[in-house]
Amino acid sequence: MRPSLLPLLVAFAAVVAAATLPAAEASYTPIANTSSLVIEQVANFSVIVYNLSNGKSLAFVSVVRGETERAVGGGTNYRLVILAEKTPRGSKGQFQCIVWGVPGTRSNTWKLLSFKAI
């Protein structure tokens, strides 16, 4: 009787998937103090850029939580959950943004990588 190779192949495929998928996720670490000035500025920046480039009327309210990771090639990725308010009506909602930048540099070098309602 020939032993089947199939279970081995399935196990190998699972290991490959596990090794390639969540590598980027795993390197995010929680931000201890989301009220710090830098984090509020990053969050405010994301709302302003999103607002301007999409013709919305959103204003930054507060940072709910956030994580950072060292970006490949330098700088920092900020993944933040933000509370923002529609102006002038005032309904609030949560959004997740991802912002790249180098702390201490001018805002015109920073990039908004994604912004979505959650």
Ligand SMILES: *[C@@H]1O[C@H](CO)[C@@H](O)[C@H](O)[C@H]1NC(C)=O
């Ligand atoms: C967080 O940062 C803010 C602004 O710098 C400060 O007022 C507050 O005391 C800090 N909170 C903690 C728990 O460190």
Ligand SMILES: *[C@@H]1O[C@H](CO)[C@@H](O)[C@H](O)[C@H]1NC(C)=O
């Ligand atoms: C957000 O940025 C704008 C423009 O720089 C500024 O007027 C506003 O006070 C900032 N808001 C907060 C909460 O930091």
Ligand SMILES: *[C@@H]1O[C@H](CO)[C@@H](O)[C@H](O)[C@H]1NC(C)=O
């Ligand atoms: C958002 O953008 C609109 C134009 O689309 C502008 O009228 C409004 O002042 C902006 N709001 C903020 C908070 O930047």
